Structure formats: C-alpha cells, structure tokens
Amino acid sequence: MTLSGLDTRLDLFGQRPLERLRYTVTEANLLRHVGPGPQRVLDVAGGNGVEAVRLAALGHEVTVLDPAGAMLSTAMETAESLDLADRLHVVQAGALDAPEVFAGHEFDVVLCHNLLHFVDERREVLGAVLAPLRVGGLLSLLGPNADFDPLHAAVRSLDPGEAVRALSQEATVGELVAMLAELGVEEVVRYGVRCVSDLLPAMDDDPAFLAELERLEVAMADRMPQLLTARFFHLVARR
Structure with missing residues (x-):
C-alpha cells in the first residue's frame, strides 16, 4: 500500500509537485521490498520528517536521526497533528553517531536519503548507518544522479555546451555500489526517481494530470534505460 494521490492530510510541508513526486516514487520503490507488517x-538525516511521517502513517515505527533540533521539532509537531506521535521518534545526532546512539538496537529498514553527496567520508557514513541495520534488513540510498545533468542542460536549458561539460562529471552510483560490496552488502536494486518530470516545460497543478504523471513515474522507476538518467538514483540494498 502506498500513499498515492498525494494525501492531503500529509501535505503539510508546503511541497511543490516535483517534491511530492520524489517522495511518492521513492516510497513506492521501497515498499516493493518491505516485508509484511510494521517495520522498525x-x-x-531525516530532517523535518517528510518521509518518516508518511511511513508512520502506513503503520511503521520510525525514528528520525538528525543533528538539527528545529527540524526534529517540526517532525514531532506534524506527527502529533496527524495522531502519529506514538509511531514517530526523534534523536538529535549526526549520521556518524548512529553506531553509538543505537548500540544494541536493530532496525528493519534504514533510510539515507540526500545525504551522501554532502559528505566527503561517504564510506565511513555508509558503514555508520549500516551498523544498526539487522542482517536481512533494507538500506535505502537516494541522491542526485549526475547522469541526469547533461540531459537537463540540453533539453531544459537549451545549452549543449553545458551538456558537454556535464558529461565529464564523475558519476557516483557505481562507486556507491562498490562501497556497499566492500561493506558486505551485495544485493542491490537500482531505481530512478523522476525520470521525465524535470524535463517538462512547466509543472501543471491539475490534480488529474499529477495523478497520471505519478503513475507514469512509478512505472518508469524500474525501467531501463529510463532509470539511468532519472533526476535521482535510488538504491535499495539488503544486508
């Protein structure tokens, strides 16, 4: 079950259509792998809890780890307003603190979304966030896809010169998969998030259009070659 249709009860973060699509498609990808029943x-780096609140609404018990206290307060306030406070917990700490903070705890699913491209010590962060994940559990990694940039420069910006320069960027997805293998994680499935939406000339706010676009994006998420040039890469790995 997904929260398709962009449930208005959860639209409390002032998200634009493209932002909502990112969360919806990422969630749909992840739920293909999540086992039955509530998951821990x-x-x-869950910030204001957009993804955490969505998962809590589906019945899962979610802990948000983030160093920003103000963001965590927003997450808790949102959970309380939706009667989800009993299923959403917050811990103020950084990703590298996860092994110590959660020593003795095991999670069924760990999300690490839009974090790795901000840090230099990616392998160290990956090792830290894997520490509290149980054997057989799922790790979800999301980040900007460098292979999208040439397409965006050529199609949306009409700048072929910039597209050529973007081709020389160092892609990170293969490196991340290699790092996961070094850390003992070998079963990795790749998805794309927002395969075509960022290439549209304008985002229509019509609900019927957005529903059809969402359906298209979910269908494309695991399709080759579309997933390779999506705006975001999404890796779901089993430990």
Whole structure:
C-alpha cells in the first residue's frame, strides 16, 4: 500500500509537485521490498520528517536521526497533528553517531536519503548507518544522479555546451555500489526517481494530470534505460 494521490492530510510541508513526486516514487520503490507488517525504520538525516511521517502513517515505527533540533521539532509537531506521535521518534545526532546512539538496537529498514553527496567520508557514513541495520534488513540510498545533468542542460536549458561539460562529471552510483560490496552488502536494486518530470516545460497543478504523471513515474522507476538518467538514483540494498 502506498500513499498515492498525494494525501492531503500529509501535505503539510508546503511541497511543490516535483517534491511530492520524489517522495511518492521513492516510497513506492521501497515498499516493493518491505516485508509484511510494521517495520522498525531509521531515517538518517531525516530532517523535518517528510518521509518518516508518511511511513508512520502506513503503520511503521520510525525514528528520525538528525543533528538539527528545529527540524526534529517540526517532525514531532506534524506527527502529533496527524495522531502519529506514538509511531514517530526523534534523536538529535549526526549520521556518524548512529553506531553509538543505537548500540544494541536493530532496525528493519534504514533510510539515507540526500545525504551522501554532502559528505566527503561517504564510506565511513555508509558503514555508520549500516551498523544498526539487522542482517536481512533494507538500506535505502537516494541522491542526485549526475547522469541526469547533461540531459537537463540540453533539453531544459537549451545549452549543449553545458551538456558537454556535464558529461565529464564523475558519476557516483557505481562507486556507491562498490562501497556497499566492500561493506558486505551485495544485493542491490537500482531505481530512478523522476525520470521525465524535470524535463517538462512547466509543472501543471491539475490534480488529474499529477495523478497520471505519478503513475507514469512509478512505472518508469524500474525501467531501463529510463532509470539511468532519472533526476535521482535510488538504491535499495539488503544486508
């Protein structure tokens, strides 16, 4: 079950259509792998709890780890307003603190979304967020896809010169998969998030259009070659 249709009860973060699509498609990808029944989820660098609240609404028990106290307060306030406070917990700490903070705890799912491209010590962070994940549990990694940039420069910006320069960027997805293998994680499935939406000339706010676009994006998320040039890469790995 997903929260398709962009449930208005959860639209409390002032998200634009593209932002909502990112969360909806990422969630749909992840739920293809999540087992039945409530899961114990750790959302690393989960900020204001957008994804955590959505998962809590589906019945999962979610802990948000983030160093920003103000963001965590927003997450808790939102959970309380939706009667989800009993399923959403917050811990103020950084990703590298996860092994110590959660020593002795095991999670079924760990989310690490839009974090790794901000840090230099990616392998160290990956090792830290894997520490509280149980054997057989799922790790979800999301980040900007460098292979999208040439397409965006050529199609949306009409700048072929910039597209050529973007081709020389160092892609990170293969490196992340290699790092996961070094850390003992070998079963990795790749998805794309927002395969075509960022290439549209304008985002229509019509609900019927957005519903159809969402359906298209979910269908494309695991399709080759579309997933390779999506705006975001999404890796779901089993420990």
